[in-house]
Amino acid sequence: MILQSTRGTGGDFHLWRHEAADGQATVDWLRKQEWFPGAFATIGPSQFSYAQWSLGLDPPPEWRAAVMQVAVHDFYDGMYPDQHCAFNLELALIAGVTFFHQGAGTGRYLRALLRLVRHLKHAVRGVPLLDSYRRALGGRRQEFEEWITHPYQDDLFWAGADAGPAADRMTVPVSLVSGRHDLALDQTLRQYARLRRAGQEPTLMIGPWTHTSLFEQGRSEVFADALEHLRVHLRGEGERGTRIRVHVNDAWRELNAWPPPSTPIRYHLRPDGELGELGEPGDGSTSLGYDPADPTPAFAGRLQSRTAGARDNKTLEARADVRTFTTAPLTTAREIIGTPTAELYASGSTGHFDLFVRLCDVHPDGRPVNVCDGFTRLTPDHVDADRVTVPMGAAGHRFEPGHRIRLQVSGGAHPRFTRNYGTGEPLATATELVATRTTVHHDPDHPPAARGGTWRHRAGPPLGPAQAEVRQASTA
Incomplete structure (x- = not known):
């Protein structure tokens, strides 16, 4: 086994510009070794998967298989996941500490992590961000400043950050492994679909994991999948199963x-916090406040911090800036496998506002546990009370009888997404904080809904895969 570190993690670092060339250089070095058998496979999570996608832009003929776990292929999408310039501040700070210090030795790396924890609140709450982050990262970091001062995808700074086109050129079997609460799940699924369109047959595993718990909670499944993939495609033994x-x-x-x-x-938002299936939408509207001086916090879901994953959202929902819409207790089980969407008609008092929408499973004891969520940032270009579509990320969940389905709506999830200052000022230099009043309209002329093309009625115990598909197709 050969492990290659990313160039610059102990010195001059860049997030993506050297990966493709360095991967090809490693393969060229392998070819010159007397012990090289003439074939190799690649394996690795997160950044190591990005290195694999980069190699796939020009696949070497000796490459036989790729195992990509919690795979990242587009760093712009990772930093700005909603495509509307809302920066993933938590990810950038945590990843920054890792990238900037992991090559400096264990002691210095741990000290850097402790410094981040100690100064995180100041880093994410201080203004301007261009100054406040420095205490958490131990001084000025040009790389971090470039990330926050180049918010637009078509900026030349991000040229080459997306290794996604490798899926069109891959010549080796790919195993993709992710988790329901993995921050890279959507990227994994986009590459899965792209490989299929290119005529490949990748394998896909989605477990109950976050980006960082993969090897702790999913050790047996993840390693078994990797070994099977390598045994079949590198050693030529047997065939892949599921x-x-x-x-x-x-x-x-x-x-x-x-x-x-x-x-x-479809589920419609109705007055008094009801979420109703079918029928007509309700009357009126629901308002919620958002104060960037006390932003709605990020909690649970696709985070890198200790609260990531499926959690009890009761404390979050007790905040005055969070609204919920809930069904009556279900009489039969209901499942969702795929990506649900929220369609809302919304307006904001300043013209600059965000919508964070989350699907929750409310247990009979009252615990609301998050299933999936989505975010979008609105500007004055958005027409007041016009429809806003918010994909809530991929899900695989069964709502049991007696449970309730809940849609949670708020004005942000900071610092997973940088708070909305309410002014439209550039993220890096903004200093003014203006509170926003957001209104979600749910009258007959503005029928908001939670919609899922992947919902299905289910009664009784889970069915096998063949039965499930028949049952889905036949459900009215």
């Missing part, structure tokens, strides 16, 4: 397609 495995609640499902065929169901 192509798609998705963890739903407490059981693994084997699927023939992602997402599986299903019956769409």
Whole structure:
């Protein structure tokens, strides 16, 4: 086994510009070694997966298989995941500490992590961000400043940051492994679809993991998948079994397609916090405040911090700047496998406002546990009370009888997404904080809804994969 560190983690570092060339240089070095057998495979999570995608832009003929875990292929999308210039500040700070210090030795790396924890609140709450971050990262970092001062995808700074086109050129079998609360899940699924369009047959596993808990909680499944993939495609022994495995609640499902065929169901927002299936939407509107001086915090879901994953959202929902819409207790089980969408009609008092929307499973004891969520940033270009579509990320979940389905709406999730200053000032230099009043309209002329093309009615115990597809197709 050969482990190659990213260039510059102990010195002059750049997030993506050297990966493709360095990967090719390593392969060229391998070819010159007497012990090289003439074939190799690659494996690795996160940044190591980006290195694999970079190699795939010009696949070497000796390459036989790739195992990509919690795989990142587009660093712009990672830093600005909603495509509207809302920066993933938590990710940038934590990843920055890792990238900038992991090559400096264990002691210095741990001290850097402790410094980040100690100064994190000041870093994410201080203004301007161009100054406040420095205490958390131990001084000025040009790389971090470039990330926050280049918010637009078409900026030349981000040229080459997206290694996604490798999926069109890959010549080796790919294993993709992710988690329901992995911050790179959407990227993994986009590459899965792109590989399929290119004629490849990748395998896909989605477990109950976050980006950082993969090897702790999913050790047995993840290593078994990797060993099987390498045994089949590197050593030429046997065949791969299941192509798609998705963890739903407490059981693994084997699927023939992602997402599986299903019956769409719409839930409408109604007055007094009701979420109603079918029928007409309710009357009136719901308002919520958002104060950047006390921003709605990021909690649970696709984070890198200790609160990542599925959590009890009761404390978050007790805040005055969070609104919820909830169904009556379900009489039969209901599942969602795929990507649900929230369609809202919204307006903001300053013209600059955000919408964070989360789907929760409310247990009979009252615990609201997050399933998936989505975010979008609005500007004055958005027409007041016009429709806003917010994809809530991929999900695989079964709502049991007696549970309730809840849609949670708020004005942000800081610092997962940088707070909205309410002014439109540039992120790096903004200093003025203006509170916003956001209104979600749910009258007959503005029928907001939670919509999922992958919902399905289910009664009784989980069905096998073949039965499930028949059941979905036949459900009215």
